[in-house]
Amino acid sequence: MKALILQAPKEAISCQETPQPIPTQGQVLVKIKAAAINHRDVYITQGLYPGVVTPIILGSDGTGEIVGLGEGVDSSWLKESVVLNPSIGWETATNVQPKTYEILGMPKNGCFAEYIAVDLKQVHKTPKHLSSEQAAALPLAGLTAYRALFSRAQLQKNERVLISGVGGGVALLACQLAIAAGADVYVTSGSEEKINQAIALGAKGGVNYKEENWHKALLKKANGGFDVIVDSAGGDGFKYFLDLANMGGRIVFYGGTRGSFKVNPQKVFWKQLSLLGSTMGNTKEFGQMLDFVDETQLIPVVDSTWTLEEGAAAFDHMDQGKQFGKIVFKIN
Numbered sequence: 001m002k003a004l005i006l007q008a009p010k011e012a013i014s015c016q017e018t019p020q021p022i023p024t025q026g027q028v029l030v031k032i033k034a035a036a037i038n039h040r041d042v043y044i045t046q047g048l049y050p051g052v053v054t055p056i057i058l059g060s061d062g063t064g065e066i067v068g069l070g071e072g073v074d075s076s077w078l079k080e081s082v083v084l085n086p087s088i089g090w091e092t093a094t095n096v097q098p099k100t101y102e103i104l105g106m107p108k109n110g111c112f113a114e115y116i117a118v119d120l121k122q123v124h125k126t127p128k129h130l131s132s133e134q135a136a137a138l139p140l141a142g143l144t145a146y147r148a149l150f151s152r153a154q155l156q157k158n159e160r161v162l163i164s165g166v167g168g169g170v171a172l173l174a175c176q177l178a179i180a181a182g183a184d185v186y187v188t189s190g191s192e193e194k195i196n197q198a199i200a201l202g203a204k205g206g207v208n209y210k211e212e213n214w215h216k217a218l219l220k221k222a223n224g225g226f227d228v229i230v231d232s233a234g235g236d237g238f239k240y241f242l243d244l245a246n247m248g249g250r251i252v253f254y255g256g257t258r259g260s261f262k263v264n265p266q267k268v269f270w271k272q273l274s275l276l277g278s279t280m281g282n283t284k285e286f287g288q289m290l291d292f293v294d295e296t297q298l299i300p301v302v303d304s305t306w307t308l309e310e311g312a313a314a315f316d317h318m319d320q321g322k323q324f325g326k327i328v329f330k331i332n
């Protein structure tokens with residue numbers, strides 16, 4: 001089969017022939033139809049991710065059809081359209097992931113291939129209103145955004161939400177999920193075009209975080225502060241979230257692209273703020289996220305589609321940060 005293989009960190013990924021996997025007991029063989037890139041995949045190729053194991057087929061997000069069954073798997077699963085849960089080993093709804101927790105696509109082979117063999121417990125039925133490409137845009141980003149908003153920040157209908165860096169894959173899904181939940185959503189971005197694209201999806205407004213005093217402009221534009229703030233940038237800009245948060249606000253973050261930050265403790269305790277770290281999600285949350293997408297008929301945004309042969313160029317596209325929505329490989 002064809003697969004995008006990383007031979008060693010800091011080398012370019014390339015499309016190569018490799019043996020098709022064989023499902024073992026309790027596994028299914030999925031013919032991948034679409035797979036999406038996350039920043040994690042790019043960090044791994046750049047050697048910026050801990051514990052990189054090579055050679056490896058990357059890719060945490062995939063959708064496809066079950067075309068083979070390992071021993072012990074019920075035959076009713078054959079030909080089912082499925083979406084893969086990238087969270088491996090966090091089946092019980094505990095507050096944190098267990099030490100044995102893994103993410104699909106390193107150290108285990110992932111979805112940038114024509115076929116993948118995975119445990120049956122990793123597959124869920126694809127929401128019927130989504131194309132393969134749209135469904136592939138959902139798993140890692142949707143799960144991370146869902147847990148951050150609903151499990152960690154306990155978002156309620158009609159609350160005011162700020163999503164920073166809305167052009168990010170997780171951020172955009174957080175924006176869509178929060179709008180679908182009935183929140184008033186504002187965004188920041190380094191691009192006016194992306195702010196306008198978010199407004200077209202239902203956001204109320206936004207400001208460019210590259211502009212000086214963007215936080216003051218946002219308070220004015222939004223006519224007040226926010227109950228929930230979602231961030232993955234961290235860095236110098238993070239301190240402004242303490243001013244932007246309403247009393248009792250929850251600031252939830254799952255990334256630190258711009259590095260570490262300092263916070264003023266007085267602002268945190270006086271305003272009774274909660275600073276909440278969040279990572280991926282458990283199996284229950286993955287199912288809840290899919291149900292929510294089904295109920296609200298939410299359609300994840302696909303920025304562009306690529307072939308496996310165009311793998312290195314697709315990775316460059318993400319590295320340049322010009323995308324709005326997920327970068328998806330169309331396979332088979």
Ligand SMILES: NC(=O)c1ccc[n+]([C@@H]2O[C@H](COP(=O)([O-])OP(=O)(O)OC[C@H]3O[C@@H](n4cnc5c(N)ncnc54)[C@H](OP(=O)(O)O)[C@@H]3O)[C@@H](O)[C@H]2O)c1
Pocket residue numbers: 038039040140141144164165166167168169170171188189190191194209232233235237254255256257258278279280318321
């Ligand atoms: N903990 C977890 O479970 C988890 C899960 C997924 C991702 N992550 C992490 O979260 C981060 C984002 O991942 P992703 O896949 O969503 O990446 P991505 O799609 O590449 O998004 C990165 C986005 O960050 C935004 N950004 C850059 N500088 C910013 C700044 N100074 N202030 C605000 N936003 C800024 C940009 O938004 P604009 O384009 O709008 O300017 C950019 O699109 C990465 O560090 C990733 O490793 C963690």
